[in-house]
Amino acid sequence: MGERAHRATDAPSSYSLFAMARPIPLLAPVIMAALFMNINGKVALITGSAKRIGREIALALATRGAEIAVHYRSSKAEAEDVAGAKGAVFQADLTDDCAVQEMFHGILAKFGGLDILVNSASVFSPAAADNATPEHWDWQMNTNAKAPFFAAQHAARLMRARGHGKIINIADVAGELIWPAYLPYSVSKAALIAVNRGLAKAYAPEIQVNAIAPGPVLFPDDYTEEQKKSAVERTLLKRAGSPQDIVNAVLFLIENDYLTGEIIHVDGGRHIL
Numbered sequence: 001m002g003e004r005a006h007r008a009t010d011a012p013s014s015y016s017l018f019a020m021a022r023p024i025p026l027l028a029p030v031i032m033a034a035l036f037m038n039i040n041g042k043v044a045l046i047t048g049s050a051k052r053i054g055r056e057i058a059l060a061l062a063t064r065g066a067e068i069a070v071h072y073r074s075s076k077a078e079a080e081d082v083a084g085a086k087g088a089v090f091q092a093d094l095t096d097d098c099a100v101q102e103m104f105h106g107i108l109a110k111f112g113g114l115d116i117l118v119n120s121a122s123v124f125s126p127a128a129a130d131n132a133t134p135e136h137w138d139w140q141m142n143t144n145a146k147a148p149f150f151a152a153q154h155a156a157r158l159m160r161a162r163g164h165g166k167i168i169n170i171a172d173v174a175g176e177l178i179w180p181a182y183l184p185y186s187v188s189k190a191a192l193i194a195v196n197r198g199l200a201k202a203y204a205p206e207i208q209v210n211a212i213a214p215g216p217v218l219f220p221d222d223y224t225e226e227q228k229k230s231a232v233e234r235t236l237l238k239r240a241g242s243p244q245d246i247v248n249a250v251l252f253l254i255e256n257d258y259l260t261g262e263i264i265h266v267d268g269g270r271h272i273l
Helices: 002-010 014-021 024-035 052-063 076-083 097-111 134-162 183-203 225-233 243-255
Strands: 043-046 067-072 088-091 116-119 165-170 207-214 263-266
Touching: 043 052, 043 097, 052 067, 052 076, 052 116, 052 243, 067 076, 067 097, 076 088, 088 097, 097 134, 116 134, 134 165, 134 183, 134 207, 165 183, 165 243, 183 207, 207 243, 243 263
Parallel strands: 043 067, 043 116, 067 088, 116 165, 165 207, 207 263
Antiparallel strands: none
């Protein structure tokens, strides 16, 4: 009995185990620095950021201290409003490689490098199997899949010079569900999802590449109330999302360094119906 009691007292108590572990939190800042990118002071390019979700992403990153490069195609005044006094605006047709090269040269000259790319620019047009035209196909494939690929290619060169980077592609649940009434659009987003996975493999480990697949968040301007209602009904949560939901996902992907090749569905559960 005495021997057993003596052995019991030799064992470390829960308090002593805690005391032994107390030095570990001193390593926390080092661990956090290794696992999380601090947005403050980073240079971020957001394509299509004069309007809609791209605008909200750019403003959120600027609020957190990022130096933002605001890309636009035709909405100059809106882009300048987003950039404010500290950001910079860059005009480019993203399907024109010369224009894209010039934009990245401008970003390098202005900011000295790049840490974050958000491929947000996108086009959206209805076209079914029976009435899709080559113009429908080329316009959406070039803007929604080809352009993000080459933007990422240019961005990666600047990111590798810094030894790190984050690329986030705004995909769509349509790229997985394939909507018959929007067939070329759906295929272009499916291609972007494939691009996302391919770039994650190509650019690891220095650069993490991930995608976000929104559901009904911001509806097209020409959507009727009936179309909006139908889109919401095809979600599990039975409501539309908000741009802030997408912003939150972008921030999560930037700040977490142990995710790559992932697709985060911000769609109210629509992708599993």
